[in-house]
Amino acid sequence: MMSLRLQNMREKLSEFWSVYRRDKAAVVGLAIFLAILAVAIFADYIAPHNPYQRVGLPYQRPSLKHPLGTNDIGQDIFSEVIYGTRASLFIGFLAAISGTLIGTIVGLVSGYRGGKVDEVLMRTTDIWLSIPTLLFAIFLVAVIIRTGGIPMFYSVILAIALTSWPPVARLVRSATLSIKERPYIESAIALGSSATRIMFKHIIPNVAPIILVEVVVRTAIAMLTEASLSFLGLGDPTVKSWGTVLHFAMIKNALILGLWWWFLPPGVMIALTVMSVMMIGRGLELYFNPRLRKY
Amino acid sequence: MKTFLIRRVFSSVITFIAIITVVFLLARMTGDPLAELENDPRISPATIAAIKASFGLDRPLYQQYLNYLFNLFRGDFGYSLHYKEPVASVITQRLPYTLALLIPSITLSNYLAYAAGIELGWRRGSKVDSILMSISMFIRSTPYFWLAIVFLYVFSVVLGVTPLFGALSPGRRFSWTLDSIIDYLWHYILPFTVLTLRGFLAELIYVRNVTVDILGEDFIVTGIAKGLPERYIKRRYVARNAMLPIVTVLGMRYAFIIDGAILTETVFSYPGTGRLVYQAIFNRDFWLLQGAVVIIAASVIVVNLAIDILYAYLDPRVRYR
Numbered sequence: 001m002m003s004l005r006l007q008n009m010r011e012k013l014s015e016f017w018s019v020y021r022r023d024k025a026a027v028v029g030l031a032i033f034l035a036i037l038a039v040a041i042f043a044d045y046i047a048p049h050n051p052y053q054r055v056g057l058p059y060q061r062p063s064l065k066h067p068l069g070t071n072d073i074g075q076d077i078f079s080e081v082i083y084g085t086r087a088s089l090f091i092g093f094l095a096a097i098s099g100t101l102i103g104t105i106v107g108l109v110s111g112y113r114g115g116k117v118d119e120v121l122m123r124t125t126d127i128w129l130s131i132p133t134l135l136f137a138i139f140l141v142a143v144i145i146r147t148g149g150i151p152m153f154y155s156v157i158l159a160i161a162l163t164s165w166p167p168v169a170r171l172v173r174s175a176t177l178s179i180k181e182r183p184y185i186e187s188a189i190a191l192g193s194s195a196t197r198i199m200f201k202h203i204i205p206n207v208a209p210i211i212l213v214e215v216v217v218r219t220a221i222a223m224l225t226e227a228s229l230s231f232l233g234l235g236d237p238t239v240k241s242w243g244t245v246l247h248f249a250m251i252k253n254a255l256i257l258g259l260w261w262w263f264l265p266p267g268v269m270i271a272l273t274v275m276s277v278m279m280i281g282r283g284l285e286l287y288f289n290p291r292l293r294k295y
Numbered sequence: 296m297k298t299f300l301i302r303r304v305f306s307s308v309i310t311f312i313a314i315i316t317v318v319f320l321l322a323r324m325t326g327d328p329l330a331e332l333e334n335d336p337r338i339s340p341a342t343i344a345a346i347k348a349s350f351g352l353d354r355p356l357y358q359q360y361l362n363y364l365f366n367l368f369r370g371d372f373g374y375s376l377h378y379k380e381p382v383a384s385v386i387t388q389r390l391p392y393t394l395a396l397l398i399p400s401i402t403l404s405n406y407l408a409y410a411a412g413i414e415l416g417w418r419r420g421s422k423v424d425s426i427l428m429s430i431s432m433f434i435r436s437t438p439y440f441w442l443a444i445v446f447l448y449v450f451s452v453v454l455g456v457t458p459l460f461g462a463l464s465p466g467r468r469f470s471w472t473l474d475s476i477i478d479y480l481w482h483y484i485l486p487f488t489v490l491t492l493r494g495f496l497a498e499l500i501y502v503r504n505v506t507v508d509i510l511g512e513d514f515i516v517t518g519i520a521k522g523l524p525e526r527y528i529k530r531r532y533v534a535r536n537a538m539l540p541i542v543t544v545l546g547m548r549y550a551f552i553i554d555g556a557i558l559t560e561t562v563f564s565y566p567g568t569g570r571l572v573y574q575a576i577f578n579r580d581f582w583l584l585q586g587a588v589v590i591i592a593a594s595v596i597v598v599n600l601a602i603d604i605l606y607a608y609l610d611p612r613v614r615y616r
Contacts, residue, residue, distance in 0.1 A: 127313045129547075130599060131592045134554035138572065139321070139588045142581060146325035220436070227438040228558055232573055246441065250562075255444060256459060258452050267441035275436035 019287050026283025032276035036269075040085040047079035051240050059259070068261045071245075072252040080245050081265050087241035088270065091157055092223035098161035099222065100215045103168025108207070110169065111176025112199060122173070125166045134228055137163045141234045152236040156229050160222050168214050175207045209288035216281040220274045227270050242266040299607055307600045312364075314592045319363055322585050328352065331376055331579070372586035377578040382586030386568060392462055393560070393567035397552055400487055404494035405548070409541060412502025413534055419507050428503075431496040439555050443489045443562035450485060457485050460564035486563045490555055494548065498541075505540045509533050542606050546599040553591055 021027050039046060048067075049055045054074040055066075062069045068077040110121040128136075140159035144150055150158065179185065180203070188198050229235055230243025233251075237244060245266045249255070254262040322328070329347060332338055347353055351362050366372075372382040418424050434442065450457045458464070462482050469475050509515065510533065518528045556569035564570065568587065575584040 127310050127317075130310060130550070130595050131314065131588065132550040132553040132595065134557060135572065135588060135591060138557070138576065139318075139584060142576065142584055143321045143325055146330075146581060224436075224438055228440060228554075231438070231440050231558070232561065232576055234576060243438075246438075246444075250444070255448055255452065258448075260448065263441075263444055263448075267437060267444070270441065271433065271437040275433060278432065278436060 016287060020283050023283045023286055025279045026286070029276040029279025029283065032272060033280060036085060036273050036276065037089070039082060040089050043082050043086055047076075047082040049076035049079040051075055051079040051083045059257075062261050068265055069259065071248065071262065077245070077262055077265070080240050081242070081269060084240050084242040084245055084266060085269065085273075087239050088223055088226065088243070088273070091153075091160075091226045091241060092219045095157045095160035095164070095222040095226065096215055096218035098157065099164035100168050100211060100218050102161060103165035103214070104172050104207075104211055106165065106169040107172025108176055108199065108203065111173040112180060112195070112203065118173075121169070125169050128163075128166045133163050134225060137225060137229060138232065138234060141229060145234075153239055156226055156235055159229070160225050164218060164222060164225070168211075168218070171210060171214065172207055175210050176203055179203055179206045209284075213281055213284050213288065216277060216284060220277040220281065223270065223274055223277070242270050296607065300604065303600060303603055307596050311593060311596050314596075315364065315367060315589055316360075318585060318589055318592075319360055322581070323356070323359075325581070328582065367589065372589060373582045375575075375580055375583040375586075377575075377580040377583065382583050383590075385583060386571065386587060386590055389566055389568045389571050392565065393556055393569055396483070396487060396490060396560075396565070396567060397549075397556060400490040400494060401545075401548065401552060404491045405498055405541070405545070408495050408498035408502050409534075409537070412499050413506050413529065413537060415499065416503040416506025416510065417529060417533070419503070419510075424503075428500070431500055434492070434496055435500075438558075439493065440558040440562050442493070443486070443559050446485055446489055447562060458482050462566050482565075486559050486565050489559050490552060493555060494552055497551070498548065501544065502537060502541060505537050506533055509536050512536075539606070539610055542602060542609060545602050546595070549598045550595050553595070 048065075052075070055076050056070045056074050058070055058072050058074045060066055060070040060074075066076050066078065068081065071077055071080070106121055106125065110118045137159040140162055141155050144155040144158060145152065185198060185202055188202060193201070226235070226241065227243035227246070230241055231247050231250065233247055235241060235244045235247065243266075246263060249259070249263040249266075327333070329343065329350070329352065332343055332346065344353075351359055354362075370383055372386070374380075375382050375385050378385050415424050415427060437445075447457075447459070451459045458481060462479065463469055463475065464478050464482075467475065467478060469479060515528065515532055518532055553569070556567065557572050558569070559565070560567045560569035561573040568591070572584065572587050574580070575587060
């Protein structure tokens with residue numbers, strides 16, 4: 001029994017791979033992403049210095065000892081960028097999962113219940129969408145900081161999650177609406193299935209691919225939002241993410257002094273990561289939605 | 296059309312009230328709005344109590360809320376503790392700079408993307424298409440502020456052809472003389488380019504995909520079968536039908552470019568409303584930030600209302616729904 005299930009899974013995986021690998025960009029994206037993930041996991045071994053300790057004179061140019069020089073208080077920038085991978089990936093992923101979860105719940109309830117509930121939830125979604133996302137996230141972080149009680153590290157994640165759910169909610173809602181009308185749902189209702197059972201047995205498995213793609217795409221967007229919030233000085237200053245490195249580079253005049261080794265690498269890393277994640281998302285979308293494969 | 300207008304204006308007002316209610320409740324979650332004053336040892340408790348009473352903070356919450364609503368509709372958005380000035384006047388001083396940046400940028404990027412996107416969709420799968428799509432994908436993966444930093448570094452630090460910061464050379468005030476207009480444009484060009492480039496690329500992909508969708512429709516096949524010239528199909532069939540989806544996302548683009556303005560103005564130290572948001576964070580000026588959120592949200596609502604009216608004008612079906 002177990003081996004049969006295993007074989008089944010293996011077959012599904014190889015079927016998935018045979019479609020996925022046809023999209024060259026998606027394969028390249030996956031390779032880049034895995035490399036970046038490896039950097040995050042093995043940061044302790046790759047980074048030559050502890051990024052939180054002063055290991056040299058401040059404002060040094062790149063050298064063999066410090067491949068990207070040192071920052072204003074003598075920390076090794078190369079090590080900062082390596083360790084930044086961890087925080088940036090972690091924040092992006094956690095924020096994306098939380099945001100998608102909120103959006104999925106709102107979308108499922110809204111689509112399945114319909115009527116007044118749907119109207120109220122969709123109205124809320126529209127209102128949420130009419131405040132620019134970053135501005136709203138900035139305001140939420142400011143509110144959370146002023147209220148206190150939540151560590152600064154998580155306030156950014158919370159703010160991104162609370163501002164990024166509306167598009168997910170809309171998407172899941174419209175998918176739920178169309179699945180709800182299918183004949184097998186009608187049969188399930190006729191057979192006396194409860195609403196919860198229909199939701200978990202029939203609707204969620206059918207919207208799962210959409211949710212998976214959304215988590216991936218949202219991770220890319222959340223990483224960009226995190227970078228922006230940290231750049232503006234709303235991130236946790238004690239945790240090194242690419243955004244916080246850029247924040248300090250900016251306020252310590254790296255730009256005017258022409259210290260490109262300080263402000264270029266973190267941005268290139270963000271761009272590479274975001275792009276690889278988006279390519280993966282695109283590949284998954286092609287797999288789940290064959291109609292897109294034409295172009 | 297009239298009932299449509301009334302309904303739409305009414306729902307905009309409801310949206311606005313909902314937003315300011317959320318903002319009010321969130322702000323109140325943070326506790327005492329005058330906490331900053333209480334930490335200041337130079338102010339006596341009696342003075343603080345008097346200030347609180349003058350702001351109505353000793354009254355129950357619902358009265359404070361009504362008071363807040365009433366003040367907003369009078370144009371009173373609170374008091375900036377950093378600038379020691381009403382929030383409304385701090386913001387209106389800077390608004391012209393931002394509007395002069397955003398309106399031309401949205402107009403130009405949309406116009407270019409509309410023209411280029413249709414062409415790109417028409418040539419889907421070609422070399423130009425795939426190269427432009429890849430470039431656009433990479434640029435859209437860079438953080439907004441970082442692209443601005445790269446532009447500033449290349450043009451102002453390395454090449455030295457554009458200024459490093461501000462909207463005018465230091466010590467200069469804007470007046471309608473040729474000199475100051477040139478000075479203004481000289482400072483204007485980089486932030487404008489960054490905003491327009493990003494807006495253009497985002498819109499380009501969108502228009503291209505919309506065009507590809509339209510080209511799959513049956514009426515295009517009919518048009519080709521009838522032997523209509525290519526130019527006619529492009530202009531009459533594709534361009535015309537691509538217009539509606541473009542107008543639909545205009546509101547979203549506007550909201551997005553505001554986020555862009557916050558980051559771009561911060562990088563270029565451009566004295567607009569976007570940088571004000573950054574300064575409010577930097578100075579911990581919570582009341583200024585709150586006022587900015589309300590004013591910007593109001594502008595988004597007004598823009599969306601205008602777009603919906605435009606939409607109803609372009610597509611008669613909408614009016615009767």
